[in-house]
Amino acid sequence: MKKQSILYASAVSIALVASGAHAADAEQQFGANPNLPEPQRGLLPNMTIPEPAPWDGEKPTVPDGYTITAIATDLKVPRQTLVLPNGDILVAEGKGGSKAPKKRPKDFIAGVIKSRGTTSVKSGDRLTLLRDADGDGTYEQQTVFAENLNAPYGLALIDNNLYVANQDALVRFDYEEGQTQADGAPDVVTPLPAEINHHWTKAMTASADGEHLYVGIGSNSNITERGMEAEVDRAEIWEIDPETGAHRAYATGLRNPTALTIQPGTDQLWAVVNERDELGPNLVPDYLTTVREGAFYGWPYSYWGQNVDPRVRPRNPEKVESAIAPDYSLGSHHAPLGIAFSNDQVGGEFTNGVFVGEHGSWNRGDPVGYKVVFVAFENGQPAGDPVDFVSGFLTEDSKTRGRPVGVSITPDGSVIVADDLTNAIWRITRDAAEPRPASTESDPAADS
DSSP, X not given: OOHHHHXXXXXXXXXXXXXXXXXXXXXXXXXXXXXXXXXXXXXXOXXXXXXXXOOTTOOOBOOTTEEEEEEEOSOSXXXXXXXXXXXXXXXXXXXXXXXXXXXXXXXXXXXXXXXXXXXXXXXXXXXXXXXXXXXXXXXXXXXXXXXXXXXXXXEEEETTEEEEEOSXXXXXXXXXXXXXXXXXXXXXXXXXXXXXXXXXXXXXXXXXXXXXEEEEEOOSSSSXXXXXXXXXXXXXXXXXXXXXXXXXXXXXXXXXXXXXXXXXXXXXEEEEEOOOOSSOTTOSEEEEEEOOTTOBOOTTTEETTTEEOTTOSSOOHHHXXXXXXXXXXXXXXXXXXXXXXXXXXXXXXXXXXXXXXXOOOSSSSSOOOOEEEEEEEETTEEOSOOEEEEBOOBOTTSEEXXXXXXXXXXXXXXXXXXXXXXXXXEEEEETTOOOOOOOOOOOHHHHO
């Protein structure tokens, strides 16, 4: 065996051994004022990811009074969903990135470990439409709405325009209610930063008035190890004119804003953000936050407001002083990738708040996340600890049967969850809920 291979194998072994050394990590901190321990730094961070396991006839766990069903399976890496006005569900399928060069031992090791917890299915690079024509909860029609996309992720509908945030561009399709297949290739609205694409996902939502689109663009590194020149137009949220493609930075310093939404009844933009790694199992908290126009959220110079990251050079005290703290900690390394506000039809204790899809950790000895949680709201703000809404993805022998990503809510209160490991869409309904009206149908032959 070559010396380089021996060193590489040894490094992997060290990482895997280290990954089990923190089973007694401090309990994750949630809320507006999380406890922030001192940074922990070493040769290699803690890295472990649960290996995939089959469901074997079981299903995820949901609260009493709710039922979960897989309404689509055998998809090609489902990420985000969009509920259309007639009740159809669009699913963005794909995975991007892969152009980020690996320069450090940690990059190689992390790549090996992360790959163990992901699907082997190839990127779909498409949109799939699901339809429940008779309203009985079975989505009997499954159609490829559009294909030959480039790792589509964010979805938004404004009037008769369907917007898709590919990893490299915002594009637009014409859309008519009831349509099951796009009429042709989309128009490009504006390119999106895609060089290197360390964080490739492009989250998106439309403003309440439909005048703007907001697109989240993640950083090109963990903490600027590729240099600040690689971070131009990164780690920020763009506000885009959907007609012209003109854009500006709406907010900055958000390391990886992975899901965006508008709070019902307001124009307030909310996001979930994946924070930085390699400062220990309980730093830095991923978060749920309002996104204020013109605000700076710290990355890369500081975290959770004005806590200086000691690794960043050169330092920038002026930027640190301007950094604001997020609204709500979801805990460190949970990897939130989905967000959706609830409605009254969801029922029970889950009517006022947000659902967050947590893809799950890799930068800890003991895994966290791998579930959908509900964060209750009071007076328009998060209150209390997250409550498990969909769990059971982690097994007792530390394997995972699924990884939640996007979350959507239908008008009838059904919670729609994309799972990019099972390659399924889950639907959670309240047992006492009224049946949903039938979807607006059209002749499939007329749309093809």
